[in-house]
Amino acid sequence: MSKFEEKTIQSETVYEGKIINLQIDEVELPNGKTSKRELIKHPGAVAVIALTEEGKIVMVEQYRKALEKAIIEIPAGKLEPGEEPALTAERELEEETGYGCGKLEHLISFYTSPGFADELVHLYVAKDLYKMEDAKGPDEDEFVELLEVGLEEAKALMKEKKIYDAKTAYAIQYLELQAAAR
Amino acid sequence: MSKFEEKTIQSETVYEGKIINLQIDEVELPNGKTSKRELIKHPGAVAVIALTEEGKIVMVEQYRKALEKAIIEIPAGKLEPGEEPALTAERELEEETGYGCGKLEHLISFYTSPGFADELVHLYVAKDLYKMEDAKGPDEDEFVELLEVGLEEAKALMKEKKIYDAKTAYAIQYLELQAAAR
Numbered sequence A, B: 001m002s003k004f005e006e007k008t009i010q011s012e013t014v015y016e017g018k019i020i021n022l023q024i025d026e027v028e029l030p031n032g033k034t035s036k037r038e039l040i041k042h043p044g045a046v047a048v049i050a051l052t053e054e055g056k057i058v059m060v061e062q063y064r065k066a067l068e069k070a071i072i073e074i075p076a077g078k079l080e081p082g083e084e085p086a087l088t089a090e091r092e093l094e095e096e097t098g099y100g101c102g103k104l105e106h107l108i109s110f111y112t113s114p115g116f117a118d119e120l121v122h123l124y125v126a127k128d129l130y131k132m133e134d135a136k137g138p139d140e141d142e143f144v145e146l147l148e149v150g151l152e153e154a155k156a157l158m159k160e161k162k163i164y165d166a167k168t169a170y171a172i173q174y175l176e177l178q179a180a181a182r
Helices: A085-097 A152-159 A166-181 B087-099 B151-159 B165-180
Strands: A005-015 A021-028 A034-041 A044-048 A057-063 A067-073 A076-080 A099-111 A121-130 A144-149 B007-016 B021-028 B035-043 B045-050 B056-063 B067-073 B075-080 B097-113 B120-131 B145-151
Touching: A005 A085, A005 A152, A005 B007, A021 B145, A034 A099, A034 B075, A044 A057, A044 B120, A057 A085, A057 A152, A057 A166, A057 B075, A067 A166, A076 A085, A085 A121, A099 A166, A099 B165, A121 A166, A152 B067, A166 B097, A166 B165, B045 B056, B045 B087, B045 B097, B045 B165, B056 B087, B056 B151, B056 B165, B067 B120, B067 B165, B075 B097, B087 B145, B097 B165, B120 B165, B145 B151, B151 B165
Parallel strands: A044 A121, B045 B120
Antiparallel strands: A005 A021, A021 A034, A044 A076, A057 A067, A057 A144, A099 A121, B007 B021, B021 B035, B045 B075, B056 B067, B056 B145, B097 B120
């Protein structure tokens, strides 16, 4: 049994969407009382740290309706049902940036919002990038613009809040740590 | 206008919860077509990197119903309406760990899941920790266990997937970067 386990008394899926489901669980707490938990079920996602030959970080700018603004992120996308995360990573890199890669290494996976969602992001490092001649484009409801930025420029974009999300902040810190170790 | 802006044609809040709301927007895409966006509205949250005098990282283990398991995280909690994030950080540190701090510095803020949620996490570094004698405990539906772990131990806990979330992974990488810069 997991520590402080909350036993499910009742579970109801109140919304089933294209991407997320909303599930309301009534739980028994460790002290015997009950509470409600509002839970988002998500298929999981990947994100890719990709450096060009010139050492620039491959990024995409896209509008995020949840934030009502465009931000700049590393390439990312959600898992299709049953899809191997490494394949999703290659696919998203191709669709969003037109880059293929010779090597893809898993770096870390983490839950983005464990308080209310089960979204797990798998972060990869793509190496030996090359421009694909016949790259597939993004999904038909997805509009992204490719950017290639140096590490110092990326840090400036964070100060301006143009780079503003957890996976991209983690990626930049990872590259800083790599640079510091050199 | 923000790049690739998606204009709201219709917006409906389909669920209003204690913590999150679910909103479905019909949007006009840059190419004139329409699409649906499933959006989670969240009040925002704080998280705290707190080091003891011995250089241990203050962490809490708690059950996360969304994941159906307990994980180990840095102290964190959601914002109350109108609450200043720095105050939330001090409050959560006290309630979850019994520690007060002499100094609290804002490190970074990031969106956890910009693809579907507007949750913004504000990450703080707490310094000059001291044990409070009359610390308030956690919320009545919250059960946490205090842990104090060294950096190497934290990295081992990541390998074991006991530490498994974005803000805590960011915090550990931050401490690694601080150590590398020394």
